[in-house]
Amino acid sequence: MTVLGADMLDVDPETMSLADRAYLTIQDKLIMLDIRPNEAVVESELASQLGVGRTPVREALKRLEADRLVVSFPRRGTFATGVDVADLRHISQIRMSLEPVAARTAAESASSAMRQQLIELADRTEALDLENIERHELMRWDLRVHRAIYRATGNPHLEDVLVRYDNLASRIFCLFLDRLPTVAQHVAEHTELLRTIAAGDADAAAQIALDHVTGFEESVRAIV
Template sequence: MQQAAAKPSDEDLSLAERAYRAIRDRLVMLEIRPGAPINEEQLGQSLGVGRTPVREALKRLQYESLITTYPRRGTFATDVNITDLAHISEVRQELEPLAAAQAARRATASDREFLAALSRELESAASRHQGATELLHLDLQVHRGIYAATHNPYLEDTLLRYDNLATRIWCLFIDRLSDMAGHVGEHGPLIEAIVARDADGAAELARSHVVSFERAVREAI
């Protein structure tokens, strides 16, 4: 899938940040399966970085509940527990509308350009009938773009964490979901509302999106 407008390139990031983002997304997309052991040396080799950046990345990922360490056993990707869905949705139903509204109010010209590019990518993905995995990558880009546009680092960090956990649940049932394209396509009107500075409309669309996510997952169980 072609990339939408770019935020800071890998060259602009520290080795630890690059390692963190790469390992995070492997965990979120279940490329590293739940319960799988985490091998620092293998990760470093696959990413082309040393052990120190990997260790720094793993400390952050443990805080974000994506990995867990057991004494004398090692480090593992956390399990995906469907019983967490209600708790995660409860938080997101409050904070996603807030983020959408604040993005509509605070987004810079650059933010709006980035989100508009993502909206065009959504339309293109629909016409190309992209697979579920590619659509999920796009879903992540949209959410992260909206969070960044709030210009509230605490809100952004909190929602990134919960969106990552929600996406892991989504991935667990990806083969059973009947309308992945429709779910991701809901972002189109949301982005339009943010770009148009319609805070109330963006908030309502964001709330509906979270509700439909939980409903779709429960129907797939």
């Protein structure tokens, strides 16, 4: 895990609880399909990989079940949830409604400090050598940008909902990363979105966010 995790949240890993660190690391494995859909999730193996006890892993898996990334069955164990492309329409319906709301709200309500963070993230995005970055890393950067926008809304309830559905959408996208021709372009679009939010142009930010979400879904639908 290189971009997602604590770095994505701008949190020092050393200040995080073991359960939080386990949660972010396992979440990354699930979203990026290092743990494949419907694959068994073995607590003891994860604890060994992460260098922690089973309790933090168990706590992390409970949170991931609430996120619909894993599912537990009595006497059978815990498994990564399946990925059904048919779900993309339902997930996108929610995101097309709420991503523009988040962009508009962030443009209207973000603090001066948060606007500066968005500008800095835009600068970093613009400086990326997108055509030569591994595609899973591009998806991690995509997640990072969206998390920053959600956080900038100042609405924790909206943030929670959008994080959940962005995670689920990203799992579907990861199924087709090798066949998607527009991943770098999709990530590059974040630069304009971030700058527009930071500038406080709510109408434009909402439209860019809608076009951004719609465009990537259409690119996935074109190949499935």
